Amino acid sequence: MEPVVSFREAVCLLGRFPALAGVDLDVGAGEIVLLQGPNGAGKTTVLRACAGLVPVVEGSASVLGVDLRTDPKAVRHRVGLLGHHSGLYDDLTVADNVSFWTRAGRAGASDARAAMARLGLDGRLADVPVARLSAGQRRRTSLAVMVARRPELWLLDEPHAALDQDGRDVVDGLMVEAVASGATVVFVSHEPDRAAAVAHRTVTIAGGMTAAQDPRSGAPVASAPDGDGPDPDLPDPDVSDPDVSDPVGEVVA
């Protein structure tokens, strides 16, 4: 079966900066794959490249059978990307936002209602403007958009961030449910214990490259060579300057 994600020596530039300097990554259908690595390693860029938002300039890359080198836009409506930003309109209510993005994705009103109920947004919160929500409630709203749109590939960048314990449990449950319904999940997390419990497999990104891994444990056995990729000690190029490159993903399914 063709992998859902297949990267070979994939290189991505943010401006002239090599955010990815040769990533090899295969993700099969129905897998939950955790991307881990230090800040600035290129994890967010991998997710954005999978979504067709960052061009792959060298190597090969395909997602859901779409060649990202030739037609990255073709995959966009089939993936869902939950990034650091909410991707929501502040002045619209929770229900307005979920409804708009759900309809934009050709899903129905019943999908929006069900997703809001699943994320605990169907009560009083539904009519609250997003600007008045807490960070965790905004995260839930972004997740509701993704759930309603039922993407084939879920790309989640630190999905547990800002959520309380219940919310984190809901996120874990959503990933399992997504896979059970035929989707595939790739996510980034800095909470190794929680993430490892839900992930089928872990891939380590370091210096813009995939680190070699022990085939049995999945643990990295060597660091990426210095000099070729970004310095992990530098500010994270994925998030440091959203106005220049704005590489941080959003919710969008």
Added chain:
Amino acid sequence: MTLARDAVLVLEKDMRLELRSRVIVSQVMPFGLLVLILFAFALDPDRRILGEATPGLFWLAVLFSTLLALQRSFAVEAADGVTDGLRLSGLDPAGIFLGKAAGIAVHLLALEVVLIVGATLFYGTAPEGPLLLIATCLAATAGLAAVGSIYGILSAGMRVRDTLLPLLVLPVVSPVLISATQAFGAAYEQSSGTGWRWFGLLAVFAVLYLVIGIFAFETLLEES
């Protein structure tokens, strides 16, 4: 059908945004009226000049207010990663353009109604040719909304968008200011023959920029 559906969806969203925030009603319209009043203060010693200058002053007030409306309309698309949401949404970029332009046009038409009433009250002038007046408002508004949507999305992702947008838009819309002022002048003086020729120029301008926007918006959205 997809194009029309997406345009209506974006238009509905922008109308709902205004319904929730009331930025156009509470900030842009008062600003336009304030500009009209300030012009009246500046020219008040000579009511004759004020009467003759009404069309130009009216469209200057519309232009200044348009800049505020554009900044508002595209600031919400640039905030908190919404632009990426639009890129990934599956919406037809041409539909997004038409929806945004239609939303801006609706806001501007409402503004123009308020400003025409304001000009009548403050300047003591009233139009004689309502048909030409309405046609001019529609064509000029379509042109302003189309140009504004093109440059609005172009500047949306930039740090300097608030100061850059007027610099980009004002030179391009100068034909609208000239033509609309001339057509309005004819409508106020009941010499509609020349006015309709200026209206024709406005209509060509609007169609030209609507076509450019339909074809260029996808690229502009990618670059924003």
